Amino acid sequence: xxxxxxxxxxxxxxxxxSHMSLAQRPQEQNLDQNAFVKFSLSAEYFxxxxxxxxxxxxxxxxxxxxSTNTEIYIFDGFSIHIILGYSLSNFxxxxxxxLPFSVELGTREMGGLLVGSEINKxxxxxxGYEISLQGQFIYYYGLNNQWELPELNVDGTxxxxxxxxxxxxxxxxxxxxxxxxYPFISATIxxxxxxxxxxxxIQDLSGNEKKKITGKSNFTFSAGSEFDVASNFFVNGxxxxxxxxxxxxxxxMISIQYVFQAQNRRAP
Amino acid sequence: xxxxxxxGLIFALFFxxxxxxxxxxxxxxxxxxxxxxxxxxxxxxxxxxxxxxNEEKPFVSGQVLVKFRSSLPRYMRQMALTxxxxxxxxxxxxxxxxxxxxxxxxxxxxxxxxxxMNPFIEYVEPNYITHISVTPNDPLFNLQYALSNTxxxxxxxxxxxxxxxxxxxxxxxxxxxxxxKDSVIIGIVDTGLDFDHPELQNKxxxxxxxxxNNDDDATDDNGHGTMVASIAAAxxxxxxxxxxxxxxxxxxxxxxxxxxxxxxxxxxxAAIYWLADEGVDVINLSIGGPLTSExxxxxxxxxxxxxxYSKGIVLVAAAGNESGPVEYPAAFDKYTIAVAxxxxxxxxxxxxxxxxxxxxxxPGVEIFGCLPTxxxxxxxxxxxxxxxxxxxxxxxxxIKSLKPDLSARDIMNIIRYSADDINQDLFPGVDDYxxxxxxxxxxxxxxxRITKIRK
Numbered sequence: 001x002x003x004x005x006x007x008x009x010x011x012x013x014x015x016x017x018s019h020m021s022l023a024q025r026p027q028e029q030n031l032d033q034n035a036f037v038k039f040s041l042s043a044e045y046f047x048x049x050x051x052x053x054x055x056x057x058x059x060x061x062x063x064x065x066x067s068t069n070t071e072i073y074i075f076d077g078f079s080i081h082i083i084l085g086y087s088l089s090n091f092x093x094x095x096x097x098x099l100p101f102s103v104e105l106g107t108r109e110m111g112g113l114l115v116g117s118e119i120n121k122x123x124x125x126x127x128g129y130e131i132s133l134q135g136q137f138i139y140y141y142g143l144n145n146q147w148e149l150p151e152l153n154v155d156g157t158x159x160x161x162x163x164x165x166x167x168x169x170x171x172x173x174x175x176x177x178x179x180x181x182y183p184f185i186s187a188t189i190x191x192x193x194x195x196x197x198x199x200x201x202i203q204d205l206s207g208n209e210k211k212k213i214t215g216k217s218n219f220t221f222s223a224g225s226e227f228d229v230a231s232n233f234f235v236n237g238x239x240x241x242x243x244x245x246x247x248x249x250x251x252x253m254i255s256i257q258y259v260f261q262a263q264n265r266r267a268p
Numbered sequence: 269x270x271x272x273x274x275x276g277l278i279f280a281l282f283f284x285x286x287x288x289x290x291x292x293x294x295x296x297x298x299x300x301x302x303x304x305x306x307x308x309x310x311x312x313x314x315x316x317x318x319x320x321x322n323e324e325k326p327f328v329s330g331q332v333l334v335k336f337r338s339s340l341p342r343y344m345r346q347m348a349l350t351x352x353x354x355x356x357x358x359x360x361x362x363x364x365x366x367x368x369x370x371x372x373x374x375x376x377x378x379x380x381x382x383x384x385m386n387p388f389i390e391y392v393e394p395n396y397i398t399h400i401s402v403t404p405n406d407p408l409f410n411l412q413y414a415l416s417n418t419x420x421x422x423x424x425x426x427x428x429x430x431x432x433x434x435x436x437x438x439x440x441x442x443x444x445x446x447x448x449k450d451s452v453i454i455g456i457v458d459t460g461l462d463f464d465h466p467e468l469q470n471k472x473x474x475x476x477x478x479x480x481n482n483d484d485d486a487t488d489d490n491g492h493g494t495m496v497a498s499i500a501a502a503x504x505x506x507x508x509x510x511x512x513x514x515x516x517x518x519x520x521x522x523x524x525x526x527x528x529x530x531x532x533x534x535x536x537x538a539a540i541y542w543l544a545d546e547g548v549d550v551i552n553l554s555i556g557g558p559l560t561s562e563x564x565x566x567x568x569x570x571x572x573x574x575x576x577y578s579k580g581i582v583l584v585a586a587a588g589n590e591s592g593p594v595e596y597p598a599a600f601d602k603y604t605i606a607v608a609x610x611x612x613x614x615x616x617x618x619x620x621x622x623x624x625x626x627x628x629x630x631p632g633v634e635i636f637g638c639l640p641t642x643x644x645x646x647x648x649x650x651x652x653x654x655x656x657x658x659x660x661x662x663x664x665x666x667i668k669s670l671k672p673d674l675s676a677r678d679i680m681n682i683i684r685y686s687a688d689d690i691n692q693d694l695f696p697g698v699d700d701y702x703x704x705x706x707x708x709x710x711x712x713x714x715x716x717r718i719t720k721i722r723k
Contacts, residue, residue: 095715098671100678100713101686102445146722147408151711152685153697153704158718205681241343247356248346 163195442709513662
């Protein structure tokens, strides 16, 4: 229920942002000239402490995200991204005790499909700094995996199907005073939640357990830079820290962007 | 040119960063137990050894304990651990000692050496293994080879037989997961119970029912029932005597056998109905009826078992001690777990009955347990499949404690499938002598780590 509320909040903010931007559209000039599509390939890694069994237990969740990101500039200062990709997610050390035979995951990375969207809205400029608001929503749908259940005197199988969702929103400050290099920092509210369902089959014995997971950290602080390599080719990189009570998690992102309709992406 | 250098640097930094958590060469080692012993004591056994690596080294592989200097902020400590590619397992409160998991490709010794060079780390040391796991402090526990067999001498009397290491039901490591809930009740259909025995006086729900004398006091005038009950659920970790399989589970006796050990089907049938209605979770049937032809099977006894089974009660029964066919009620295959006996060397006991109905086996030779207080000695030895049954009943109670939603059928299957096939050299798979094998509490209770993808 809480997760749904978070999801709706994020979607509402994203909708509000897009509506606000579209409402400004008639006032903008040269819309067609400023609109363009950027295609990028991104790689991201993050490691997050997750709580489960109503936060009684914790373990480390790690994920590698490889995605294509199609960024559509609706008009200057506002863009929508469509994210599609593949993720390797590691849920190791999760323990399922409601199955007939308790199971601890040691399955390492599990492949899954990624789909998501992102919205960026420039808010204002201040002495060479661009202040914008960014929101991102990513859903991971894990592909079914089957594992052997060892140690028993009969064959057993465990089938797992995970999924997780991540929603982030927050301000980003980018410095534009340097030539072709644009360092930035951002602070976002960060929510990760999901479920991992395990089915167990051992001859005529079977069971099912669905476990909810939630990220312990609710904030992400990132620092990175964007680089103009060529007029239509850009590279972005960032490192992130995600503090939580009792520790801090880390992440990193790199993306290579190619602009199909070449335009100077900076506002005139 | 400068721009390209900058880009290259960012790339390098990023990949260095993510490589910190890229899984390295996997080395299959002994499974580490995340759940620490419930009870630490300074005597008795060495039973936390979980694999060959632990047998060689006196510390937990893959873990070290770290104490940072107090001046270092907590977030910096976490970043430092990330730099070592280590994960925090837990932080011991008050003293801020980090129990960490180190990368699989490095050894504990290497990590300790590296960390000792870090000026921000005050102390670092291996996570040494204490020589007690969930081993109870009952001083006679070392005579209970069935629970933990270290190859010990079975009695203090010279010339007593010697056990064989690991020829046991792996109780201490299973107890790390569950020692039983007091809401789980084991019904004992037997000769009654000695309510004054120090190991049992706090363990019974009520004084039960005496179907022999038709009253509400199932006092034991034989001794068999007291011993059986103590094996299943004697008061444990109380600093005296022995340990039961299900430490905290309760007992409800139903006396169906007279002082001479003999009883009637009518009493047994009535006792099973009574126990089922009293809400027990497991019924221990260390008794056996006459071997009859198929046409003479007691339908009434079977109906009583069916009634209890339908209420979710796990029924555990003795195969018998004549080296012949399996006795009733154990032979009612659909509703009971039929238990054969093994010995202190993990061999089948030669007098244990056999047949298709056998489900599992448990130690039943020279089993150390409680004798009634009027007997003259509080503890003694018993042999037979009657002694094997309470080991299995205790396990059933532990499973019920850990997973109360499971059906009787599921619990019976867990007991079967987790058993060790100790005679697989002669009879691989399920056989007529020990069924699926000798029960293993650790496998039945502890989480099994899954790693291998099914092709």
